[in-house]
Structure formats: structure tokens, C-alpha cells
Amino acid sequence: MTEATQILEKIKQYQSIIIHRHVRPDPDAFGSQNGLAEIIKASFPDKEVYVVGEDDSSLSFLATMDQVKDEQFTESLVIVCDTANQERIDDDRYKLAKEVIKIDHHPVVDPYGVVQWVDVQSSSTSEMIYHFYMKEKEQGLQMTDRAAFLLYSGIVGDTGRFLFPSTKERTFRYAAELVGYDFDRTAMYEEMYKTSLNIARLKGYILQNIRVSPQGVSYVKLTKEVMDQFDVKPSETGAVVGVLGDVEGIKAWAIFVEEETVIRVRIRSKGPVINQVAAKYEGGGHPLASGAKIHQWEDVENVIADLEEVCK
Incomplete structure (x- = not known):
């Protein structure tokens, strides 16, 4: 029995289903979470289906979260x-549930759940949810225009508009099928990629302060003072992570973001594998896109030295 079939069997067994995703969500987190919820609602209209976690104003065009009692x-x-x-699951009340299922496309760092469906070859978890529908639609799963909109948004977000190497033939095939449903792609792109004036100015600051090592490593420090100067919150800095990706000569880069108690590190690469560097600093992720954290600015030099090593 495949993981998709096991998940469907578990869904059939429960009257109440609550769907979570990670903290500091991105379009794939929202797309997969809410896309799956819409599929279950359409397929099993008598079930109670909820989505939980903190709302995010930048993703409100996709969905808003439900209020669920303990x-x-x-x-x-x-x-x-x-x-x-598990540390990154938004809303730790998942621990109260009878059973937990994990659906994810990141490399396994924390096995959890009675069913664990992890596919690192998928471009996104949204792609996995559409695959779940395709594999089990003969068992009664229903796709809707809204579910298609959510899953397509998640795929677009996690593939960088189909530019990233994680985009495979199946990704394009599924995307082509999803755009056959009735939703406004133009409006979705406008919402997903619009840039506020303060973020645009922060991008300008980053580009004006580029430093690139002989090994092709670049980084920028976003201190509280810098973010106050541009009126940007730490949670909004995800919008600037890719700004160095088009600069010639840069192989890997890191954005250091000062938060209340830690310094968040967003690491990206054009080729060298960087998730092991992230793992060294309380993080992890994909080979070319990872996150980590440090606790003092002095540690920046260590992170950069490790990135230099993988870029040699």
C-alpha cells in the first residue's frame, strides 16, 4: 500500500481533520495545506476540516486560518x-491529536507521524498533494477550482516560477493540468510577486552593499537598525532572499536577519550543496535552499567560512 493510499484510508477513518504547516509560511506551505483541505472538503462533505497556524497578511490572498478549540x-x-x-510546526496543539501524518518534500531530519510521506524529488509539497489526488481520484477524491488555484500557487512559489532545478517534467505536466481549472492566474501572480516600497528600498540597500569573495560567496547583515531604517519586519525579509541570485559571480549567499533572540540565516546556492552547512547551525533544508540560526554576530564569519569551503 502506497503512502498516498495509507493517507486516504486514515482520512476516511476520522470525522475531524486538522491540517498544519510550518511557521513563517511561504506559498507552498499555504498552498499544500489549504489545497489538501479543499480536496478533503469536496470529497467528504460530511467531515469537519480545519486549517490552523498564524495568519500571514502577505498570503491572505490564498487563505485565512480557522479558529479551533483545544x-x-x-x-x-x-x-x-x-x-x-516538529520544531517548525505552526501551532503545537498537533500533539493533542489522536494521530499525526507528515507530508513533505524536504530531506528527512525528524521522522514523525504514523504515516510519513516524504518525496524529496517533488518540487513542492503542493505538487505532492496534486499527485495524491491523481493517484486516488478513482477512490472518490474530488478536485475543485479553488484547490487547483492553491496547489498551482504553491508549485509556482517553490519553483521560483519554474526556474529552480527542482522543476521536473512531472511538475510541468501537473501545472498544465492545474491551469485547466477556472482561476485567475494573472491576479495570483500579481499578488504573489508585488513588492512594497520599503521592501524595494531594502533590495536596493542589499545590492549597493554586495560583497563577493573569490570563491563566489556573498552575504549581507540585516541588523535591527537596518530593518528599522527601511521599516521592514524580520518576517518580511523572505521577500529579499533571492535578490542576489541573478548577480554574476555569486555561487552561494546568506542573508543574516536579526530577530529578538536569534539571528536567522537564509542560505541559497546556484549549485554547491549548502544544507549540510545549515545543519551545522541548527537548521537544514534543501541542497540549494536552506535556513539556519546563530546567536551572535561573531558567528557570521564561521558560517561564511563553511560556505567558502563548499564553494571551492
């Missing part, structure tokens, strides 16, 4: 989308 969890099946480790 007691609802105790008799529920929880499905966690797009989250490699």
Missing part, C-alpha cells in the same frame, strides 16, 4: 504539510 484536537487526525521537523 478539545477539537483530541479526537482528530492531524496532517502536517511541508514541515521537515
